Amino acid sequence: xxxTAIVTRAIDSATLLAEVTTDGTxxxxxxxxxxxxxxxxxPVTGIEYSAYSAMASDELDRIAxxxxxxxxxxxxxxxxxxxxxxxxxxxxxxxxAHARRTPALDASRFVIEELKRRVPIWKCEHYVxxxxxxxxPTATHGAPPVAAT
Amino acid sequence: xxxxQILLFASYADAFGSGSVTVSVPEPATVADVxxxxxxxxxxxxxxxxxxxxxxxxxxxxxxxxxxxxxIAVIPPVAGG
Numbered sequence: 423x424x425x426t427a428i429v430t431r432a433i434d435s436a437t438l439l440a441e442v443t444t445d446g447t448x449x450x451x452x453x454x455x456x457x458x459x460x461x462x463x464x465p466v467t468g469i470e471y472s473a474y475s476a477m478a479s480d481e482l483d484r485i486a487x488x489x490x491x492x493x494x495x496x497x498x499x500x501x502x503x504x505x506x507x508x509x510x511x512x513x514x515x516x517x518x519a520h521a522r523r524t525p526a527l528d529a530s531r532f533v534i535e536e537l538k539r540r541v542p543i544w545k546c547e548h549y550v551x552x553x554x555x556x557x558x559p560t561a562t563h564g565a566p567p568v569a570a571t
Numbered sequence: 572x573x574x575x576q577i578l579l580f581a582s583y584a585d586a587f588g589s590g591s592v593t594v595s596v597p598e599p600a601t602v603a604d605v606x607x608x609x610x611x612x613x614x615x616x617x618x619x620x621x622x623x624x625x626x627x628x629x630x631x632x633x634x635x636x637x638x639x640x641x642x643i644a645v646i647p648p649v650a651g652g
Binding site for chain 1: 578580581582585619625628629630644646647648649650651652
């Protein structure tokens with residue numbers, strides 16, 4: 423099975439695990455991305471995720487199908503949340519289940535790496551000092567922070 | 572010259588002051604022509620040398636032709652996860 427979604431509600435990882443687990447899946451991995459309190463030395467209060475939602479949904483679905491193509495027999499459920507998230511909240515969840523552990527582990531890694539490389543989602547970090555900044559993974563130095571609105 | 576509506580997001584939307592802009596390009600136009608037209612607008616200096624562009628929700632190289640009615644978006648560096 424494959425299910426992918428861009429969501430605006432809290433992610434329930436137990437739901438994803440239940441979706442991918444069957445009598446035949448002997449190994450299940452769950453990857454969770456969560457909001458942490460510091461980035462590059464700056465205290466963070468939260469992250470605002472935004473997306474080109476239509477394309478993000480399509481691209482996430484393409485990645486999931488590529489993963490199943492690589493790892494035959496894979497069961498996969500992926501959700502990425504958008505909106506304002508506080509510390510420790512789950513931004514992305516990837517549940518991957520397979521008869522064997524190696525495909526389950528490798529598929530999870532494949533999906534998160536491709537997601538970070540391809541899916542049009544952006545994050546704007548909000549800091550304790552009231553500023554905010556779009557995160558650019560391709561930049562060696564971020565743009566100057568701007569006042570939060 | 573045909574006019575094309577271009578979708579903008581995140582840092583690019585901030586730089587251009589809008590989530591979409593309209594550009595005029597000669598026909599036939601390519602993705603690279605669209606990027607060139609965007610550079611001439613206020614905020615256009617934010618664009619890197621080769622920004623990502625999606626046409627009809629797929630990443631598309633600069634040499635590909637674009638047409639009115641297609642969904643064209645210029646994509647800032649993605650940062651999901």
